Amino acid sequence: MPIEILMPALSPTMEEGNLSKWVKKEGDTVSAGDVIAEIETDKATMEVEAVDEGVLGKILIEEGAEGVKVNTPIAVLLEEGEDASAINTAAAAPAAEAAPAAEAAPASPAVVTSPAPAATGDEYVSPCAPIKVEVGQDPEIPAGTEMRSTTVREALRDAMAEEMRRNENVFLMGEEVGEYQGAYKISQGLLDEFGEKRVIDTPITEHGFTGLAVGAAMSGLNPIVEFMTFNFAMQAIDQIINSAAKTLYMSGGQMGAPIVFRGPNGAAARVGAQHSQDYAAWYASIPGMKVIQPYTAADAKGLLKAAIRDPNPVVFLENEILYGQHFDVPVMDDYVLPIGRAKVVREGTDVTLVSWGIGMTYALPAAEELAKQGVSAEVIDLRSIRPLDIDTILASVRKTGRLVTVEEAFPIASVSSEIAFQTQEQAFDFLDAPVLRVTGKDVPMPYAANLEKLALPTAKEVIDAVKAVTYTA
């Protein structure tokens, strides 16, 4: 059967081209790899190489032809033992079939790419809704359980130590995590207990050691990567996003990266613009990733343990200012919290305050003060940024009719933006006022003490926002 040589597409976007030159002529013997013709596209002149062996039986498109559509037969190749008489049938029949098929092609994608979530009834279902992840409930804390006052720092250390005892494939790697005992003393004592095989001091090479850890995760280990601060993780963000978060999808589910990236995130105090940024929104926008930003020591412990056990890449955002704060942590053998579950930490009826991480240090005093003024605020600690527990927020907003978000990050394209968007999308009719946000200001973090204070949110700004949405200002 003679082989048709088709006009090739030579770039992702080429639809037609000019057949500028035939290098071989009818009757020439052609081997695989021989250049047989030259084709001109809008970008360049390209050579067409033969894939099969044989004799160039007939040229169907003459040299100089312009606007030859991709997949048009341009010549016929005769295989060993065939003569020219075979050409007529070949040139006529398959060509006639090929043409309509090629024309029909553009119509077909519509069939295969219809979005999965179909709307039922008259309810609108967003085609760009975030994927749903099954999330469990917080574990019961049995009555009479001892509550121990613990710093966030100790809670994080305890979580890592417990998980390292539980699974020998868990290890900690980062700058100064070993002999120095942690730049912020989070890994204190871990080197003594687990040795240098599992508590690894790295050189100052975020991009390199992050990639190394992701490779280790892909091949069966469970690394915890500590960034001295998430500001330095910008050096490594390609490995976090392109290598860790996308591999499961790109491999069709065959392999992923069970890894935790953790460290202080956001503004410390007086450390200037390059060391003061909150990255929650950056990582939370990536499918394939989980993002946690705890406030209390109990949540830090329970969620870090969950993150280490999670089969996905998890970004765990801590805050330097919170490290030394004390909270009650239940004394339990294995305190693990569900990732993706927000917590109503104060019930109320007039307005919903949603915050997380250090944002809670503005939201909670504001709620306290508002209560004195007769305004009942419901306060939700989001705890996880992705998956986002929008259901808990919506349930509250349906009750209060008003929503104010509180965070330290920049306002534009922030987590607050996303919460406000999803709330108006799903609870528009329940809102009695616009959603307001209290955030860091839209400026690089200044150094001067007074300016730094102005750049960060305050409890007063939260109170003002609540007064605005309750029309009590």
Add this chain to the structure above:
Amino acid sequence: MAGTETKSTGGRSRGASKARGAMKNTPAIAEFSKEEELKAYREMLLIRRFEEKAGQLYGMGVIGGFCHLYIGQEAVVVGMEMSKVQGDQMITSYRDHGHMLACGMDPNGVMAELAGRQGGLSKGKGGSMHMFSKEKEFYGGHGIVGAQVPLGTGLAFTNKYKENGNVALTFFGDGAVNQGQVYEAFNMAKLWNLPVIYVIENNKYGMGTSVERASSTTDLSQRGQSFGIPGVQVDGMDVRAVKAATDYAMEWCREGNGPYILEMITYRYRGHSMSDPAKYRSKDEVQKMKSEHDPIEQVRARLLEKKWASEDELKAIDKEVRGIASAAADFAQSDSEPDASELYTDIIL
């Protein structure tokens, strides 16, 4: 062009004499048995025919986007594969089809992935640049130049952590050697003596820029010098030289000496990707490599000379691998596209 003089001296190239502890007593060329020559011939030919078929399917619009062919470089991955033992891993860049075929991944699955079909190795969701196989210890298929170097170092980290005796073969090109993260990885690999072979496939061009125009020093085998990582240049067009050098480097790694660099001097016949007209090099240069250094022709000539195979027997091998490539192409074209529901799977566990 200096780079085309590939010094078919394998492990005894200039690099070897400078590298600490490198290849002193190793033959530069592995003696191949008849079975090894035939195996190398078949494996290289399979890659060549498969890639030619892929090029053809790209031309027909069956394969979209980017498609980087391995034609010309076959001896590198085939020779290295012949030196691997169970559990040794491979990881490479986006020019990955040859590596997948060499380590035994299903040609139908590879071609279907190139075409974006449900039977593809990544269910059609990875594409030409992104395929993986836990079973064959193949870790991709990475699209960001140089990113696989720290990742491959991490595979070696796992080997050392688990004390499994395996070696991670980490492939990258002459374009990637100037990425900063490569040197971050080199440093840690030597600092912790990780069992990793860095395989620099020097095909002379990082996309359209020659090594000479991109690199301040062009003996890439010596890029590990400041970290204490030995390295040699190897004639990457001679599968026996590749095998000999790899055997040596494997032993070096398995003995706990840490990383080793093999710079494979090779050549890609086709453009960087399908849409590259390759105007940055002369036709003579390409033709010279094809006619004087072709990795497959070298084996073929030896097989005929030693009368280990007849023309007819070699033709039968060609027919067999052509059949595999054609069957893969047929499978890729007849297989259906992934179900729309696949859009939302495999994102998070």
